[in-house]
Amino acid sequence: MQQEIIKTKYNDSELQEFKDLIVEKIRIAREELYELAGSLSSANTNGDEAAIAGKTLEDGSATYEKEQTNQLAARQKKFIEQLEGALTRIENKTYGICRSTGKLIPKERLRAVPHTTQSMEAKLSQP
Numbered sequence: 241m242q243q244e245i246i247k248t249k250y251n252d253s254e255l256q257e258f259k260d261l262i263v264e265k266i267r268i269a270r271e272e273l274y275e276l277a278g279s280l281s282s283a284n285t286n287g288d289e290a291a292i293a294g295k296t297l298e299d300g301s302a303t304y305e306k307e308q309t310n311q312l313a314a315r316q317k318k319f320i321e322q323l324e325g326a327l328t329r330i331e332n333k334t335y336g337i338c339r340s341t342g343k344l345i346p347k348e349r350l351r352a353v354p355h356t357t358q359s360m361e362a363k364l365s366q367p
Contacts (some may be wrong), residue, residue, distance in 0.1 A: 265354060273320065325355065326354055
């Protein structure tokens with residue numbers, strides 16, 4: 241009778257595949273963050289227009305848009321930090337191991353959410 245071998249971590253070539261995926265996601269996320277930052281700074285240069293318009297509904301709309309853009313930028317920064325954390329786990333060879341169960345997170349999940357630290361099983365069992 242053959243014993244089933246349970247894989248406990250990803251090998252170097254698998255980790256390299258994930259690293260390539262994450263590095264590309266970081267590149268794209270940084271570009272998006274740069275664009276968000278650019279739209280925030282250009283929103284600040286509309287001072288003349290706002291002065292002419294006075295306190296109108298458009299001012300409120302512009303403020304709301306700026307807040308939304310700030311939130312998107314903050315979310316993007318957090319996403320980049322999480323991806324960078326995943327790169328650190330790859331370097332430490334702990335990437336893909338669920339922090340709750342200690343089991344290997346399936347590749348499909350890691351491809352979809354490369355910065356995850358939990359398997360779906362662990363995530364769904366949270367209160």
